[in-house]
Amino acid sequence: MKDAHRYPVNLMRIEFHISQNGQRIQTGVFHETKRMVSEKLWWSIVNIPLEKINGWIDVDVRFTIEQNGKTVTYHNDNYRTSSRKPLRVYVAGESLPSFSNLFLGETHSHSNYTDDHVEFGAPLAPARHVAELLGLSFFCVTDHSYDLDDSLDSFLVNDPAFPKWKFLQQEIDALNAMTNKFVILRGEEVSCRNIDSQNVHFLLLGNRTFFAGSGDGAEKWNQTRSEWSIPEILDQKEPETAAYAAHPCEKVSFLQKLLLHRGKWKEFDFAHAKLHGVQFANGKRGKGFSDGKRAWVDALLCGQKIFALAGNDAHGNFNRFRQIGIPFFKIRETHHQLFGSMRTGVFVSSLSEETILQALRNGNSILTDGPVLNILDESQTATLIGSTLSGTAHTILLSAKTSKEFGGFHRIQIFKGTIGASQEQVVETMMLHGETTFTVSRKIKIDTASYIRVEAWTNAAGTASNQSHFCITNPLWCSPT
Numbered sequence: 001m002k003d004a005h006r007y008p009v010n011l012m013r014i015e016f017h018i019s020q021n022g023q024r025i026q027t028g029v030f031h032e033t034k035r036m037v038s039e040k041l042w043w044s045i046v047n048i049p050l051e052k053i054n055g056w057i058d059v060d061v062r063f064t065i066e067q068n069g070k071t072v073t074y075h076n077d078n079y080r081t082s083s084r085k086p087l088r089v090y091v092a093g094e095s096l097p098s099f100s101n102l103f104l105g106e107t108h109s110h111s112n113y114t115d116d117h118v119e120f121g122a123p124l125a126p127a128r129h130v131a132e133l134l135g136l137s138f139f140c141v142t143d144h145s146y147d148l149d150d151s152l153d154s155f156l157v158n159d160p161a162f163p164k165w166k167f168l169q170q171e172i173d174a175l176n177a178m179t180n181k182f183v184i185l186r187g188e189e190v191s192c193r194n195i196d197s198q199n200v201h202f203l204l205l206g207n208r209t210f211f212a213g214s215g216d217g218a219e220k221w222n223q224t225r226s227e228w229s230i231p232e233i234l235d236q237k238e239p240e241t242a243a244y245a246a247h248p249c250e251k252v253s254f255l256q257k258l259l260l261h262r263g264k265w266k267e268f269d270f271a272h273a274k275l276h277g278v279q280f281a282n283g284k285r286g287k288g289f290s291d292g293k294r295a296w297v298d299a300l301l302c303g304q305k306i307f308a309l310a311g312n313d314a315h316g317n318f319n320r321f322r323q324i325g326i327p328f329f330k331i332r333e334t335h336h337q338l339f340g341s342m343r344t345g346v347f348v349s350s351l352s353e354e355t356i357l358q359a360l361r362n363g364n365s366i367l368t369d370g371p372v373l374n375i376l377d378e379s380q381t382a383t384l385i386g387s388t389l390s391g392t393a394h395t396i397l398l399s400a401k402t403s404k405e406f407g408g409f410h411r412i413q414i415f416k417g418t419i420g421a422s423q424e425q426v427v428e429t430m431m432l433h434g435e436t437t438f439t440v441s442r443k444i445k446i447d448t449a450s451y452i453r454v455e456a457w458t459n460a461a462g463t464a465s466n467q468s469h470f471c472i473t474n475p476l477w478c479s480p481t
Helices: 124-133 163-176 230-236 254-260 287-301 353-362
Strands: 009-020 023-030 035-037 055-067 070-075 087-091 102-109 138-141 183-185 187-193 199-205 242-246 277-282 307-311 321-324 331-334 343-347 365-368 372-377 388-390 393-401 409-418 425-431 437-445 450-458 470-473 476-479
Touching: 102 124, 102 183, 102 199, 102 277, 102 307, 102 353, 124 138, 124 163, 163 183, 183 353, 187 230, 199 230, 242 353, 277 287, 287 409, 307 343, 307 353, 307 365, 343 353, 365 372, 372 450, 372 470, 372 476, 393 409, 393 450, 409 437, 425 437
Parallel strands: 102 138, 138 183, 242 277, 277 307, 388 476
Antiparallel strands: 009 023, 009 035, 009 055, 055 070, 055 087, 102 343, 187 199, 199 242, 321 331, 343 365, 365 470, 372 393, 393 437, 409 425, 409 450, 450 470, 450 476
């Protein structure tokens, strides 16, 4: 419940109904005791045991409030023009596919420290709870730079002391001190200038120094120049910070171009030696995904050691993405960009903020919305994805896992990129028949500087989403000398 500090209410009752295949299977009531809610952001977690239930369920929630003597019941939300449809939840019968040293996480998400005219995120503590239920081991808090410079009391007033940024650091430290089984990574989504002085977004992960970026925050009319350029940020960031281009090739609307001077990352912007990579997987597979992947591959072929990242740009979207369509008139709803739906997997020996950041800086990671892959040199089994192999002859061990939820494997491809070439070479395409685990060794000869990476795709038929799912590895770099 948001903004009850301005509009206090009495919470009278919350009722839920769970259905499966059109049949109601569970009903319950909680918060039956009248409770005054007057906090800026109030939340409560209720765990509902689901015994012997797998597959899709529909969850309907009705909450009754009292305000100024009037009692009102809302259905799932109180947004004007929203669908009020039940929340669709998939109850998995097995854990997410993984390996013993692979930890899955969400790398682009917004918390309640993102709070402005049109959007807000979820509080950190319940977000961590949901992340654990989703099978994740970490998530990155990447709130907007133009929100983190606001005062605590109003998003219309900037505070040069940056109290929101400082409170965010303290809250992350406190939550991380509570457990060693889950990590919240501090971060920031900075608005900055590309080569054409347009506003683009930059993920800084692990930074403890705040970078202001107000160009596309719509806080001051006709003032759209951001404080920093991409090279300026990269030259001044802390060495431990992982720096990734955020959704670099996603479509920018005409109004955003006109009013906020937003643009896309350009080829020149990718070329900086201190850029760690690109987050082209952003919660949906569309033109932004394919264009971003192409830009990443082009940079690899130019010899740039930059890595790929998957996230969702989720603003508290755990089940349904709601966004302002026409201000004051229409809410837009989709099932894209849901928290944790596209994941980054990091290969680390132990789980901590430091080890995850190191893996993200070195590209010891994969991108996935379901299955997982690993590749290593059989003669150097300690080698991680993102490392450099020396020599001309290598035996590559490829391991793949998926699950019923994401479908059996349909196709796995090994790509080789020769530095300076115009396109990658497909070393091998393996057509599979629904296997959920797969291991194979392949001998690969290296004559010149190059890299190897792997992609896997599953069958769409029979999956929980009725769609195929993917995994993309970052490269193994190869040097013949």
